[in-house]
Amino acid sequence: MNLILLKEDDFVSPNHVQLSDRRFMHIRDIHQAESNSTLKVGLINGLIGTATVTHIQSTSITLQIQLNQTPPPPLPVTLLLALPRPKMLKRILQTASTMGVKEIYLINSYRVDKSYWSTPLLAETAIYEQLILGLEQAVDTHLPKVYLRKRFKPFVEDELPSLSQDSRKLVAHPYNTTQCPSSELTKTVLVVGPEGGFIPYEIEKLEAAGFTSFHIGQRILRVETAIPALLSRLFPIL
Amino acid sequence: MNLILLKEDDFVSPNHVQLSDRRFMHIRDIHQAESNSTLKVGLINGLIGTATVTHIQSTSITLQIQLNQTPPPPLPVTLLLALPRPKMLKRILQTASTMGVKEIYLINSYRVDKSYWSTPLLAETAIYEQLILGLEQAVDTHLPKVYLRKRFKPFVEDELPSLSQDSRKLVAHPYNTTQCPSSELTKTVLVVGPEGGFIPYEIEKLEAAGFTSFHIGQRILRVETAIPALLSRLFPIL
Numbered sequence: 001m002n003l004i005l006l007k008e009d010d011f012v013s014p015n016h017v018q019l020s021d022r023r024f025m026h027i028r029d030i031h032q033a034e035s036n037s038t039l040k041v042g043l044i045n046g047l048i049g050t051a052t053v054t055h056i057q058s059t060s061i062t063l064q065i066q067l068n069q070t071p072p073p074p075l076p077v078t079l080l081l082a083l084p085r086p087k088m089l090k091r092i093l094q095t096a097s098t099m100g101v102k103e104i105y106l107i108n109s110y111r112v113d114k115s116y117w118s119t120p121l122l123a124e125t126a127i128y129e130q131l132i133l134g135l136e137q138a139v140d141t142h143l144p145k146v147y148l149r150k151r152f153k154p155f156v157e158d159e160l161p162s163l164s165q166d167s168r169k170l171v172a173h174p175y176n177t178t179q180c181p182s183s184e185l186t187k188t189v190l191v192v193g194p195e196g197g198f199i200p201y202e203i204e205k206l207e208a209a210g211f212t213s214f215h216i217g218q219r220i221l222r223v224e225t226a227i228p229a230l231l232s233r234l235f236p237i238l
Numbered sequence: 239m240n241l242i243l244l245k246e247d248d249f250v251s252p253n254h255v256q257l258s259d260r261r262f263m264h265i266r267d268i269h270q271a272e273s274n275s276t277l278k279v280g281l282i283n284g285l286i287g288t289a290t291v292t293h294i295q296s297t298s299i300t301l302q303i304q305l306n307q308t309p310p311p312p313l314p315v316t317l318l319l320a321l322p323r324p325k326m327l328k329r330i331l332q333t334a335s336t337m338g339v340k341e342i343y344l345i346n347s348y349r350v351d352k353s354y355w356s357t358p359l360l361a362e363t364a365i366y367e368q369l370i371l372g373l374e375q376a377v378d379t380h381l382p383k384v385y386l387r388k389r390f391k392p393f394v395e396d397e398l399p400s401l402s403q404d405s406r407k408l409v410a411h412p413y414n415t416t417q418c419p420s421s422e423l424t425k426t427v428l429v430v431g432p433e434g435g436f437i438p439y440e441i442e443k444l445e446a447a448g449f450t451s452f453h454i455g456q457r458i459l460r461v462e463t464a465i466p467a468l469l470s471r472l473f474p475i476l
Contacts, residue, residue, distance in 0.1 A: 232467035
């Protein structure tokens with residue numbers, strides 16, 4: 001937790017918050033904060049700043065808050081990701097959130113196991129938890145949005161064209177021979193397939209929607225490795 | 239397992255291997271191989287090729303092997319990594335192995351918890367297991383070498399100069415203001431610090447050894463995210 005993230009309803013006065021959940025425990029046990037200790041804080045979807053500890057009680061802590069810095073800029077990317085298996089999903093949501101992705105579509109694909117769509121990790125609160133962990137790591141406040149799209153064809157045909165208008169349209173596809181496009185701070189829609197890759201039909205549908213498939217090397221990466229590697233390659237800053 | 243990795247002692251004749259361990263189970267249960275099925279195989283530190291199933295017994299499988307392709311080229315990098323906590327160590331070794339790193343030094347740093355050095359995951363067999371998983375993922379055969387260096391100062395003063403001779407000398411340090419150097423297929427020694435970063439003394443020692451510190455953006459990445467992001471940024475191919 002490189003940053004303590006605050007919600008509007010943590011505020012007990014315009015400049016004070018009271019925390020009693022895992023953030024309280026973290027501040028008490030990991031930071032070992034005392035009265036007048038200062039901590040880095042941020043308001044979800046708002047500014048970053050400093051908190052000064054005013055009271056430590058047995059079950060809560062009160063902080064005086066001053067918010068005055070802007071969070072890091074987002075990556076200009078919309079990430080379309082074939083739903084990964086649950087264990088990976090958690091880490092991938094965290095990683096994408098840490099790296100500054102603000103729009104994530106979890107989509108279906110032939111090689112996505114149907115059972116993945118019923119994991120409790122897709123509950124709104126479970127997704128929120130991973131995104132927050134990612135922001136805390138990155139020292140960022142802007143919460144990514146995550147959308148679930150359980151049907152590939154209607155999504156690609158009906159929604160993707162307007163969603164990807166005016167964007168670089170890219171599909172990472174290790175079985176393709178086109179090398180990675182240049183690193184640019186350009187609005188981009190990046191599609192990443194499932195373990196085992198998209199099937200030819202899916203690549204055809206994406207190409208019909210204007211997407212170019214490319215690879216970043218001969219090696220097959222796990223999705224959780226491919227995402228940082230791709231984002232780092234496609235954008236000059238993180 | 240995108241590749242079945244073979245060892246010299248799996249061979250029962252010049253062109254046949256017999257497998258009875260997790261590779262046998264994987265071929266039987268995941269590939270659901272039958273007689274005459276073909277599989278991608280590679281010899282550790284050797285060539286890649288094709289296996290044809292000749293017999294499936296109840297506790298083992300016999301494959302006829304033809305090896306004729308070279309594995310992907312390695313990354314020209316030596317990775318010096320402050321020993322991560324055990325849970326991360328497994329994934330990081332896998333990731334580095336997948337991405338083509340062939341020389342890994344696990345080094346000490348002020349912010350490495352002493353207890354990390356006594357994890358059973360540092361046993362030679364435990365490290366080997368993770369490296370193999372990484373190679374199986376990447377479809378590579380060249381086993382990385384992993385060295386443990388429990389003392390920072392003697393390593394940096396006595397061993398690092400000759401080890402980094404004729405190489406780009408880089409330390410990833412998110413608290414630095416120098417931007418990432420260009421992507422080049424150049425012999426490189428890349429140093430990655432612990433969670434929380436190297437302390438100033440350690441950065442000074444590395445700089446005294448000719449290393450330049452740089453960052454890849456404003457965001458603080460977990461080590462397991464930073465490594466694919468760094469390798470992908472520093473080298474034009476993976």
